[in-house]
Structure formats: C-alpha cells, structure tokens
Amino acid sequence: MNTQAIKELLYKMADDLLIIGHRNSEWTGLGPILEEDISFSSMAQDKIGQSQAIFQLLNDLGEQEPDTVAFMRGAAQFHNARFLELPNGEYDFSLVRHFLFDHADQLRFEALANSSYEPLAKVAKKVKGELKYHVFHANTWLVKLGQANENSHNRMQAALNQAWNYALGMFEESAHEDALITEGIFEGELALRDKWLATITPIILKAGLQIPASNEWQPIYGGRICQHTEHLSPLVEEMSEVFRYDPTAEW
C-alpha cells in the first residue's frame, strides 16, 4: 500500500469534514427556525465526528493524536477545499454549499466502501446512514426553496452561481491520483466529479434552478496543496482557541 497516497487522501477528507463541520456549527443558535437550527447543528456535529474517525485512521498510520492534528496546525497546513472555508454568508449560500458538498461526500464514501484500504472502507460503511440523512435534508431544502417563490428562487440561484466554481475545486487531483486508482484505494477525483454531476443535475433541475454554463466553469483549486483564502486562518484560530489554552487538558 502506498501510505503517502493514503495519508494525503485521508487528510483532505478529514480537513474537509472538520472545516465544513465548524462552519456549519456557526449557525447554532442562529438558524432560521428552532427545528432547523437543531437539525443543521446536529449534522455539523456528525461531520466533526466523521473527521475524527478519519484523523484516527491517520493516527493509526503514525500521525499525531486526532485532537493535536485538528487543533494545533495552522491554516497553511490544512488540505480542505477552499469552498468549505468560505464564510457562511446568508442561509441560502450555506444550504447550497451543504447540498453540493454533501453529495460529493456521500459519493466519495460510497466509493470508498469498496476501497482496498480496509480501515477506510469500514468507516465509509459506518457513516452511510448519517450521510443519507444529510443528503435528504439538503435535497428537501434545495427543491423547496428553488420553487417556493421568486425571492427564494433567485436567492438560491445566486448562491448556486456563487458556489459553483468553488464546488468544482473540491475535485482537485492529487499527485498520487494514479497510485490510488491502480491500487484500488480510491476511484479518483475525476470519476467522482462525473458521478457528482450526474447525481446533482436532476435535483437542481427539479428545484427549477440552473447549473452555470459549462464554458464558464473555472474550478477554484489550491486547497489540497494548502493554499487558502484569507477566511481559513480566523476560522482555525477560533476553532482551536480553547484547545490551545491547555493542549494537555483532559476533556
């Protein structure tokens, strides 16, 4: 097994989940209604739990403890896609990001359930139910707001346009892509992107929304090689503030 390739795959997945989990948790107490606040917060917590499971796999491969890796690194050491570090903006943008990311995440884990790297295949099977709910939640909101009235439709369309190139950036290829594919560890970012497009397109159409024209697609890469927007650093600082007061504290 190509450990280097596996570690890189695990880092980007864990960082994606940790960063979006933290971003989404910023809505806690501010959600549009109580029921949605609880649902969205609960899913954010699921994502952080999933990231922990993957940091644990990294730990098993010789990396540091999950808490240390999650909270002691600086922004320039994170491998998450830039899409996930963007500020929440209004709820429309957060919902669209939730929709675009969670479908990619579900398809990634689905593919990994058959990975030749068994510890990851195990985690993938374990999170299946959570992801099913997350995607169901995202689809329901997207279709509802896409169709509810002119205002909600326009806002969802604007959010989708704004998110699109960042979302394409989630599928930035790794230098180890070939090794991952030939060793049967992961099917690769391009295969994943195709599946993702095929999955989300009918739902977006059902919501009465439009995917930006493909000649305007310009994926925003960089996150996988630790090049981030100015938004990640304040997020990491806030997220790790308490842990860094006393990294040795027992929780």
Next chain:
Amino acid sequence: MIKSLDPRITRAEIDLENPIDPLKELDQWETYEVFHQKRRGDQHMHVGIVHAPNAEMAFIFAKEQYGRRGLSVNIWVVKTRDVYSSEYDDSDIFETVPEKQYREAGGYKVMEKINKYKKGV
C-alpha cells in the same frame, strides 16, 4: 458596538441597542404531530410537534428532534389540523356506569406488561 461575550451575538453582529422586531404571532409554518417508533412492530408513540411547510420537511425536522437519541426505526408526521379532536367539555361521554366494569380493558394492560417483560424491554 457589540459588547456581548456570547459568540452567537458577536458572530451574528446582533445590535443589542436596536433589537429587530420579533415575528408576529402565527407568522410561521403550521405544526405537524410526530409519532415515533422505536422498534419494528411496536406502536408509534406521539412524541410532540414540529413546525414545517410540508410533510417532507416535517419529517427531516422530526428525525433530528425526536429520532436522534436512542432507538428509532420509523417516524410518522401528520398535520395537526388533520387531527380530529374531541372537546374537553364533552369528556363526560367517556363516563360509564359502575356495573359495566366487565367492559373495561384492564386485562389488556396486564398482557402488555407481560409481553414487554417477555421481550425484555
């Protein structure tokens, strides 16, 4: 100037001096009654309500509200306004004369307890 230490207030930049108007009463989604089933074959139990614009959204809220802790296999949601309810003023219709105790279903209650014990609940 935000002086609150509550991260929700600072993050949302809520102006404490000029609070926004709260929503008008009833300016919100209607309610759905939620019925939750712990195991296949058990009866669905009424557990509370959620606010939602349609049944599908009522379900996604009910799932997290009432299904995220402990056992769950199934949830029903029903519009509150579709539930026909008797009037408390009419509760005397449930009264019966004492000599008809043979019609009371006390035995079922005992069976329920025995079955639960057998199942090891």
